[in-house]
Amino acid sequence: MNKYFYKFITLNIISSVFFLESCWFDKTKPNVVYMPDMYYSEAYEPYSDPDFNNQNNKKIKIPLFKEKTSSLFPVKGTIARNYSFYNLTDFENKGLNDSKGIIKNPLKNNHLEKMEDLIKEGKKLYQINCSICHGKNGDGQGELVKNEKILGVPNYKDRDMTIGSIYYVITYGKNNMSSYASQLNEIDRWRVSEYVMFLKKK
Missing domain, CATH: 1.10.760.10 (Cytochrome c-like domain)
Incomplete structure (x- = not known):
């Protein structure tokens, strides 16, 4: 009887520890954040400085580009979807x-x-x-x-x-x-x- 009682108590203590560990009453400040940069993401403008948190303290260098930017510019030689290579005929303003x-x-x-x-x-x-x-x-x-x-x-x-x-x-x-x-x-x-x-x- 005592043997089962101690097992029961031990099991209860372990489950209580897990339960209390998983509870965190202040939901605005989670206990553990797996990926903080995604959890606390901030929006920023395209083609702006990618280091939006520490703009004055840290300089980020992007290889092959002189300017710091959050987005890469189109590759040289790319064309817009509606652009035509050939300019075969001019239909603009014609019926x-x-x-x-x-x-x-x-x-x-x-x-x-x-x-x-x-x-x-x-x-x-x-x-x-x-x-x-x-x-x-x-x-x-x-x-x-x-x-x-x-x-x-x-x-x-x-x-x-x-x-x-x-x-x-x-x-x-x-x-x-x-x-x-x-x-x-x-x-x-x-x-x-x-x-x-x-x-x-x-």
Whole structure:
């Protein structure tokens, strides 16, 4: 009996010690902080001095950079997402009617891509982005049209369009179709435009 009693008492004492150790009544000051720099994190401005706690006392040197900064500047030669290498055509401040005057693909004119490659790449992009509404053959009978989710999608053969006007509509949108400039870069838009013309003439 005494043997079990002592075991019980010992177990109670040990569990009480663990319980009391885990309790900390002042919740604003935790007993133990595993990662204090994350627990007590402070916000600071990008491209500011990274040593925001001791700005006057400590100097931090960042390799390869003359200035102290909390963020690294872009690598030399990087370009913005919407930037174009080629500057193929200037559509700024020009409308759809003006774009109809472009009848030749600048990718082809500047010998950037061969015709076979344009059609091949254009077909892939068309099937991903366009065929759901315009149909695989450009007849306006895509899956959304067949299921009556969207109406009024034209057949390419019935439309008076050039490669320039197609590019313009893909870039800026028209009627129910919104712009695809965020999904397709400039080169890919010309590829799709070439494939649309291929379907129109087919």
